[in-house]
Amino acid sequence: MRSLPPASTQAIAADLIALLVAVTAGDPRVLTIQDQNALPSGPFELAHRSLQSGLRAWVERQTGLPLGYVEQLYTFADRDRTGAADQRIISISYLGLTREQGLTREQAESSQYEASWRSWYDYFPWEDHRLGTPVADKTLRSGLTAWIAAAPDRTTRSHRRQRAARLFGLDDHIWNEELVLQRYELMYEARLIPEALRGDGSPVPTAITTSVPGDPMILDHRRILATGIARLRAKIKYRPVVFELMPETFTLLQLQRCVEALAGKLVHKPNFRRLIEQQELVEDTGETSQETGGRPAKLFRFRRVVLAERAIAGTKLPISGT
Amino acid sequence: MRSLPPASTQAIAADLIALLVAVTAGDPRVLTIQDQNALPSGPFELAHRSLQSGLRAWVERQTGLPLGYVEQLYTFADRDRTGAADQRIISISYLGLTREQGLTREQAESSQYEASWRSWYDYFPWEDHRLGTPVADKTLRSGLTAWIAAAPDRTTRSHRRQRAARLFGLDDHIWNEELVLQRYELMYEARLIPEALRGDGSPVPTAITTSVPGDPMILDHRRILATGIARLRAKIKYRPVVFELMPETFTLLQLQRCVEALAGKLVHKPNFRRLIEQQELVEDTGETSQETGGRPAKLFRFRRVVLAERAIAGTKLPISGT
DNA sequence: GCCTATTATACTGATGTTGAGTATAAGTAT
DNA sequence: ATACTTATACTCAACATCAGTATAATAGGC
Numbered sequence: 001m002r003s004l005p006p007a008s009t010q011a012i013a014a015d016l017i018a019l020l021v022a023v024t025a026g027d028p029r030v031l032t033i034q035d036q037n038a039l040p041s042g043p044f045e046l047a048h049r050s051l052q053s054g055l056r057a058w059v060e061r062q063t064g065l066p067l068g069y070v071e072q073l074y075t076f077a078d079r080d081r082t083g084a085a086d087q088r089i090i091s092i093s094y095l096g097l098t099r100e101q102g103l104t105r106e107q108a109e110s111s112q113y114e115a116s117w118r119s120w121y122d123y124f125p126w127e128d129h130r131l132g133t134p135v136a137d138k139t140l141r142s143g144l145t146a147w148i149a150a151a152p153d154r155t156t157r158s159h160r161r162q163r164a165a166r167l168f169g170l171d172d173h174i175w176n177e178e179l180v181l182q183r184y185e186l187m188y189e190a191r192l193i194p195e196a197l198r199g200d201g202s203p204v205p206t207a208i209t210t211s212v213p214g215d216p217m218i219l220d221h222r223r224i225l226a227t228g229i230a231r232l233r234a235k236i237k238y239r240p241v242v243f244e245l246m247p248e249t250f251t252l253l254q255l256q257r258c259v260e261a262l263a264g265k266l267v268h269k270p271n272f273r274r275l276i277e278q279q280e281l282v283e284d285t286g287e288t289s290q291e292t293g294g295r296p297a298k299l300f301r302f303r304r305v306v307l308a309e310r311a312i313a314g315t316k317l318p319i320s321g322t
Numbered sequence: 323m324r325s326l327p328p329a330s331t332q333a334i335a336a337d338l339i340a341l342l343v344a345v346t347a348g349d350p351r352v353l354t355i356q357d358q359n360a361l362p363s364g365p366f367e368l369a370h371r372s373l374q375s376g377l378r379a380w381v382e383r384q385t386g387l388p389l390g391y392v393e394q395l396y397t398f399a400d401r402d403r404t405g406a407a408d409q410r411i412i413s414i415s416y417l418g419l420t421r422e423q424g425l426t427r428e429q430a431e432s433s434q435y436e437a438s439w440r441s442w443y444d445y446f447p448w449e450d451h452r453l454g455t456p457v458a459d460k461t462l463r464s465g466l467t468a469w470i471a472a473a474p475d476r477t478t479r480s481h482r483r484q485r486a487a488r489l490f491g492l493d494d495h496i497w498n499e500e501l502v503l504q505r506y507e508l509m510y511e512a513r514l515i516p517e518a519l520r521g522d523g524s525p526v527p528t529a530i531t532t533s534v535p536g537d538p539m540i541l542d543h544r545r546i547l548a549t550g551i552a553r554l555r556a557k558i559k560y561r562p563v564v565f566e567l568m569p570e571t572f573t574l575l576q577l578q579r580c581v582e583a584l585a586g587k588l589v590h591k592p593n594f595r596r597l598i599e600q601q602e603l604v605e606d607t608g609e610t611s612q613e614t615g616g617r618p619a620k621l622f623r624f625r626r627v628v629l630a631e632r633a634i635a636g637t638k639l640p641i642s643g644t
Numbered sequence: 645g646c647c648t649a650t651t652a653t654a655c656t657g658a659t660g661t662t663g664a665g666t667a668t669a670a671g672t673a674t
Numbered sequence: 675a676t677a678c679t680t681a682t683a684c685t686c687a688a689c690a691t692c693a694g695t696a697t698a699a700t701a702g703g704c
Contacts, residue, residue: 617699638690
């Protein structure tokens with residue numbers, strides 16, 4: 001077994017990739033650059049104290065966004081993810097939660113990289129189940145069916161059918177909104193998305209491929225996005241991170257809409273309110289909002305103390321399996 | 323905002339650190355090298371297809387261990403974690419589950435690095451609550467008390483008291499076995515562990531420091547171990563990963579002891595069995611084990627199919643908050 | 645043969661959580 | 675005024691969880 005450090009002295013470089021999420025107008029959005037098909041990335045420099053501080057410094061300087069919550073997502077270094085074969089880039093991806101606003105003048109005016117916010121459902125239309133099963137499903141389904149039918153033998157076919165059914169909530173399986181990455185991976189295997197067709201010379205089933213909606217991204221950025229969505233959908237259930245995405249004060253329905261936007265499905269209103277109140281996550285500001293079109297709603301504020309209280313204990317949000 | 327790759331071409335190297343876990347004789351153990359205070363690490367080479375395949379190849383070749391489950395833990399690159407200031411090592415840590423056996427001859431005979439299995443409670447004695455609150459607690463508690471008392475002002479003191487109470491289950495707080503990392507970080511801040519005293523020239527409260535039990539490790543390896551323990555303790559509750567640590571056949575009590583070893587606390591037997599059976603995680607082999615000293619116990623086998631079935635749906639284990 | 649230690653198995657009840665439905669209050673648009 | 679929208683407050687059944695108890699089957703020591 002090898003001894004300690006003697007680290008390899010090869011041509012390796014490190015990049016930080018930022019997945020910045022905000023929720024605006026009931027839409028979960030990600031910050032993109034370059035014709036809106038790439039995630040912003042920055043170099044990891046020796047000057048940085050740590051990976052996270054490197055990311056924070058770089059993002060806040062360049063965008064002026066208030067980065068509340070930041071967490072490491074995943075580290076990638078697959079050989080085939082970058083074109084060059086002799087050099088290797090390690091990409092450490094981070095998920096950051098913020099609010100869509102306050103892009104610096106510099107940022108807003110510079111159209112060089114065309115930084116802009118885009119709904120993550122532009123890239124994953126099949127992940128939005130708020131209005132029932134999305135339209136994408138019809139073409140997606142035929143793609144899946146073709147993939148299942150194309151299996152070499154009976155058992156493989158059966159396995160594929162099972163897997164597709166479980167992941168996409170077919171037959172009597174229920175839709176599980178957390179399986180974003182697994183669904184993406186299945187579609188990659190099934191070559192239903194353009195990314196799968198890069199680099200190797202195997203036949204391209206254009207008929208299927210071109211028909212499945214959802215914009216692709218460069219390299220494996222869409223995969224990183226899938227990872228982030230999955231992580232966030234899981235996290236909001238046991239950590240009070242949603243509030244990083246909310247304005248200072250908000251109504252309970254706004255909060256609910258935000259959660260629904262992230263989860264991609266609707267929640268039961270009375271239960272949602274019960275859970276929020278039971279856990280004392282918010283406090284009444286005494287003010288009301290009349291912009292709702294109906295009875296004025298109380299405005300609440302996040303009780304910042306719970307961050308200290310439950311850095312530990314955790315939280316619950318009612319996103320059920322139905 | 324920066325464009326895409328232009329990755330920095332600085333002196334950066336990448337290392338893979340392996341946290342290999344097995345459970346033997348009711349003890350959760352980790353593979354260590356170098357006088358048993360370091361985790362094995364290997365280089366990340368250009369030849370490797372991906373990070374995970376690099377780790378797998380390297381571990382299995384050198385140790386002959388059957389690596390079942392492998393997952394990425396965390397990526398570190400803090401400046402102060404390595405001695406050298408001008409070079410930067412990115413360490414990607416992985417958690418691997420295996421069984422303690424089948425170390426290759428080469429491995430077993432080579433005493434060069436003295437690879438050996440050690441109980442993770444050697445490094446974290448305060449994490450084992452199977453026999454009630456561990457003895458470590460007395461010295462640990464006085465350390466915490468000193469840290470609380472040393473706070474500069476009243477509010478800080480109150481916060482420290484709160485935090486310590488919640489993390490270590492003092493007063494009427496319950497012990498949460500998942501907070502391994504947070505406890506380690508508190509102790510680091512409170513300078514109750516030797517690692518905290520490296521590198522900077524601040525005063526050393528030897529009286530306290532030397533009295534808190536638990537072996538230190540080199541660099542930030544003990545922190546990585548804490549991260550891994552926390553991850554595993556969380557994971558066994560919703561993923562059937564325990565079985566990677568079990569022999570082919572086992573009794574329900576053996577399984578329970580394994581879970582208890584990992585969680586560091588005892589579980590309620592009837593409830594444990596009910597949950598295991600309800601979920602159909604195991605199947606009867608028809609054989610029994612008489613090595614228990616009592617009534618022969620049925621031998622069970624893990625139903626490998628559930629890996630396919632619930633790569634998705636998840637699993638439950640009864641590790642309660644009491 | 646009896647006692648004890650060990651495990652297997654079955655049941656019970658209190659408590660808490662969850663999903664879903666209903667009723668009433670307070671505003672706005674027509 | 676009326677309808678429509680949203681806010682807020684309850685209720686209820688189904689289910690899961692925690693904890694405790696009782697009984698049966700086997701081995702080993704005395």
